[in-house]
Each structure stands twice: as C-alpha cells, then as structure tokens.
Amino acid sequence: xxxxxxxxxxxxxxxxxxxxxxxxxxxxxxxxxxxxxxxxxxxxxxxxxxxxxxxxxxxxxxxxxxxxxxxxxxxxxxxxxxxxxxxxxxxxxxxxxxxxxxxxxxxxxxxxxxxxxxxxxxxxxxxxxxxxxxxxxxxxxxxxxxxxxxxxxxxxxxxxxxxxxxxxxxxxxxxxxxxxxxxxxxxxxxxxxxxxxxxxxxxxxxxxxxxxxxxxxxxxxxxxxxxxxxxxxxxxxxxxxxxxxxxxxxxxxxxxxxxxxxxxxxxxxxxxxxxxxxxxxxxxxxxxxx
Numbered sequence: 001x002x003x004x005x006x007x008x009x010x011x012x013x014x015x016x017x018x019x020x021x022x023x024x025x026x027x028x029x030x031x032x033x034x035x036x037x038x039x040x041x042x043x044x045x046x047x048x049x050x051x052x053x054x055x056x057x058x059x060x061x062x063x064x065x066x067x068x069x070x071x072x073x074x075x076x077x078x079x080x081x082x083x084x085x086x087x088x089x090x091x092x093x094x095x096x097x098x099x100x101x102x103x104x105x106x107x108x109x110x111x112x113x114x115x116x117x118x119x120x121x122x123x124x125x126x127x128x129x130x131x132x133x134x135x136x137x138x139x140x141x142x143x144x145x146x147x148x149x150x151x152x153x154x155x156x157x158x159x160x161x162x163x164x165x166x167x168x169x170x171x172x173x174x175x176x177x178x179x180x181x182x183x184x185x186x187x188x189x190x191x192x193x194x195x196x197x198x199x200x201x202x203x204x205x206x207x208x209x210x211x212x213x214x215x216x217x218x219x220x221x222x223x224x225x226x227x228x229x230x231x232x233x234x235x236x237x238x239x240x241x242x243x244x245x246x247x248x249x250x251x252x253x254x255x256x257x258x259x260x261x262x263x264x265x266x267x268x269x270x271x272x273x274x275x276x277x278x279x280x281x282x283x284x285x286x287x288x289x290x
Contacts (some may be wrong), residue, residue: 100182189214
C-alpha cells in the first residue's frame, strides 16, 4: 500500500458506497466496475467501491457451462438464492447481507505497469492493515476446497474468509474482493456445494470445478473472535486505506457519478452488455417459477 502513496501522492481517492443493491439492480455493480475503471484511467483517479447484493450467487463464466445448469439454478432457488453472471471468468461466490464486495480501482501510471501479483498484493495488504491482529495472521494461499479457490485466498488459521479477483480494462485496473463478514457462512458453503452437485452430477469436483467443503470457510467476525458488522468493516477498510496511503477520502454517491455525462453514457453501454450476458440465465430462472 505504501507504493500507492508514492504513485498517487498528490491526489485524493473517491469512495462509492452502494450499500445493499436490490434484486432488480443486481447487474448495476458489474456495469459500474468497467465504467469506473475507464474513469479512473482517464483521470488518473483511485476509486474505492463498496457494494452488497441480497441472496445472490455471483457466477463466473465457467459456472454457466456446467452440464446441468438448470438443475444447479433450481438448487439455488430452493435455497432462496438468485444467480447473476459477472463479466469476468473464475467461479462463483455468494453475496448476502453479511458479505461485502470491495473494489480497489486504480489507474496504471505511465511509468509503472502493475503486474498481476502486484494487484493481488495491494488488496491483501489493505485487508491485512484493516483487520489483522496479534495471533490472527491473515495469509494468502489457495484453499482448494473452498468456493472460488485461488492463489490469493485470504485465511486465518487455515479458514478462508475472502477471495480476490482482477479485471483490467486498457490502462485501468480493478482488484475485487468478496469478504464473508458475518451471518451463516456454513449455509453459504452448503448452497454453493449443492449448486455444483446438481449442476455437475457425476462430474462433481472435476474439470476445474471445486469439490466444495463448507467447513474450510468462516466469517471474519468468528475468526477474529469479536463482533463485526459489514458497516464496521467498511469503516475499518476506509481508515486503513487512508492511514496506509495518506490519500484523502472523498465520498461520492451514485447520483453524483451519474450526473457526469461521461459516466452516464459509458455506464449504459456496460449495463446493456451485462443485460445481454445475463439474458439466458434470467430466462432459465423465470422458467423455474412458471
């Protein structure tokens, strides 16, 4: 994080906190990501984006290729979850009122191109600075039987509470993390496990899909052994970012962004792409309730 202080020493960072997005607006954060990455690159402006969804499994593109997708979606519906597919690869994660999605959106300076690992390390160090405590070391390595396993899974004492992904658009970078803060993490794990069991049948745990073991994941609050809400987690992340980078935080609501013509125009284009990407999935889910 100290490197960000050097690269953006004369700037503030914008913060967009969407809180919880309704089911009808579930595609909005994904359309906003690419829009904000473009803005960040153009204006050399770091942006933090916090958002939540209610009772949603966010599918990666690979998840839409399970051979029994309709059965997987039916399983999700039976567990009271809807599904959306994001505009990037990877595998599925759960979003609900106890989870927080965080995007660290950075322009790549002309004299410094961030490596893939560098982007992941920025997010890891930010989360460490916000939450790590004595005896509660936050480590980064793959938890292979978690949902959406990856090299930069974040865990305490071997229990995963967060995962990190990246999206790059031209010279802009979005490093995205989901954090399980509070709530019923075992139910989240069971829900994802059931999706893959039903979606893959006899091929469960093969072809690059995880054999999900709900016991390998836990909430951050439980791992820290202290009460922690999503609201408090956002405050801790904001304070840690300011402390580590020295950048001032400037809050901008969604309406402030939408008042900017360049944002409004690009956002609509990105939203149209997301609607098209999710059309087949939406039709399948609608059929389940006919």
